[in-house]
Amino acid sequence: MLQIAHQRFTCQECGRCCRRFLVPVTPLEIEAIAKLPWPPGECPTRDFYCSIHGHAFFRHDAQNGDCVYLDEHSHCRMHAVFGAKCKALSCRAYPFEFLATFPGEVTAAARYDCPAVLANSGHHTEHYRSDLEEILQDSQLHLGKGFTAEELDGLTRESILVLCEFLRKSIFEPDIPVNALRELARRLERLGRPFVNDVETLKTVLPSMRDKALRETPPATPGRTWPERIRIRSKLLNCLRYDCQTGDFSWRTRLRQATLALKLFTGHGNPNDFDSRQPDSPFAKARIFDAKTWSTPVSPEVWDSLRRCLATRLESLQFFGRAYYGATFFKGLDELLEIADSALALARLNAAATHLGHLEPADGDYAVALIDHCHGKISN
Numbered sequence: 001m002l003q004i005a006h007q008r009f010t011c012q013e014c015g016r017c018c019r020r021f022l023v024p025v026t027p028l029e030i031e032a033i034a035k036l037p038w039p040p041g042e043c044p045t046r047d048f049y050c051s052i053h054g055h056a057f058f059r060h061d062a063q064n065g066d067c068v069y070l071d072e073h074s075h076c077r078m079h080a081v082f083g084a085k086c087k088a089l090s091c092r093a094y095p096f097e098f099l100a101t102f103p104g105e106v107t108a109a110a111r112y113d114c115p116a117v118l119a120n121s122g123h124h125t126e127h128y129r130s131d132l133e134e135i136l137q138d139s140q141l142h143l144g145k146g147f148t149a150e151e152l153d154g155l156t157r158e159s160i161l162v163l164c165e166f167l168r169k170s171i172f173e174p175d176i177p178v179n180a181l182r183e184l185a186r187r188l189e190r191l192g193r194p195f196v197n198d199v200e201t202l203k204t205v206l207p208s209m210r211d212k213a214l215r216e217t218p219p220a221t222p223g224r225t226w227p228e229r230i231r232i233r234s235k236l237l238n239c240l241r242y243d244c245q246t247g248d249f250s251w252r253t254r255l256r257q258a259t260l261a262l263k264l265f266t267g268h269g270n271p272n273d274f275d276s277r278q279p280d281s282p283f284a285k286a287r288i289f290d291a292k293t294w295s296t297p298v299s300p301e302v303w304d305s306l307r308r309c310l311a312t313r314l315e316s317l318q319f320f321g322r323a324y325y326g327a328t329f330f331k332g333l334d335e336l337l338e339i340a341d342s343a344l345a346l347a348r349l350n351a352a353a354t355h356l357g358h359l360e361p362a363d364g365d366y367a368v369a370l371i372d373h374c375h376g377k378i379s380n
């Protein structure tokens with residue numbers, strides 16, 4: 001059974017996914033693509049893939065950074081000549097990510113690093129059911145075996161679904177900060193599996209437990225201690241580095257990136273030096289650890305995409321197990337709800353380069369696209 005997360009998406013044909021990301025291609029696909037009978041003079045290149053750390057990806061043009069099959073109108077040449085079905089699975093499936101969850105169940109969720117998903121514009125994702133079901137039959141798609149007993153943390157399917165649905169609904173209540181929900185999740189973990197698995201009691205007590213967590217959780221002020229600062233800086237750095245992957249893994253590029261990473265890690269440098277698509281502002285100017293940064297109220301519009309992104313992960317269960325480095329349920333949940341801290345820091349970074357002083361929805365969107373792109377990966 002395929003469960004599709006409630007989102008909206010219609011491709012805007014912007015070509016971002018074919019420019020910005022390294023798109024994987026399997027050995028079987030390489031073989032098939034190499035044999036495509038291009039009309040004379042139309043084949044862009046026969047040298048279409050590169051290997052990085054033992055994995056193959058579509059090669060990017062050295063001049064403009066686009067996938068070698070992308071044309072000047074942001075359309076795929078392979079698609080134009082041979083149709084969608086000849087493309088690699090990664091190209092056909094994007095922006096959807098699949099995860100085998102419980103026996104006989106698979107979820108599909110669209111990624112927020114696609115501008116159309118981020119903007120919540122277009123068809124409801126259910127519109128793509130037949131396409132997604134066809135992709136599910138593709139032999140190149142490795143779904144895994146679903147959650148292991150260890151990943152489930154001793155919880156039943158029903159208790160996980162009840163808890164995730166409660167958190168998903170709470171995410172959309174603007175008066176409930178995400179850190180209070182994180183505290184609620186931590187309290188539930190401490191109460192133990194028998195408590196959480198008692199679904200009827202759980203349903204009854206969740207609202208009052210949430211309100212208590214809300215009253216007792218101080219406002220988030222990450223960065224008060226050095227370990228916290230190191231943790232947040234490492235997360236930001238990972239996001240920036242991952243978003244800037246170009247396929248150029250020469251020692252010269254790696255050395256340059258390592259030097260820039262060290263600078264950012266110590267609170268200096270400029271993310272734009274990593275990649276010209278990143279905010280052009282000295283890292284220090286964002287003041288991500290200023291108490292004012294955390295205490296200034298942010299308008300609900302800024303976090304619209306963040307709330308939707310968290311809700312999608314909760315609905316699709318794509319935040320633990322194979323979707324997050326094999327993490328157990330509670331560990332994955334804690335890491336997911338911690339996203340809000342990194343998102344604020346990244347949004348401040350973007351705001352520092354544009355409209356210093358206040359956050360706009362574009363800053364929240366920048367942060368969410370970057371974080372969702374990097375938060376765990378489902379590897380095929």
Ligand code: SF4
Binds near residue numbers: 011115
């Ligand atoms: S990034 Fe999204 S909107 Fe842009 S081309 Fe890719 S799928 Fe379409």
Ligand code: SF4
Binds near residue numbers: 018069
């Ligand atoms: S092969 Fe086509 S769809 Fe796939 S990344 Fe390249 S341009 Fe995009």
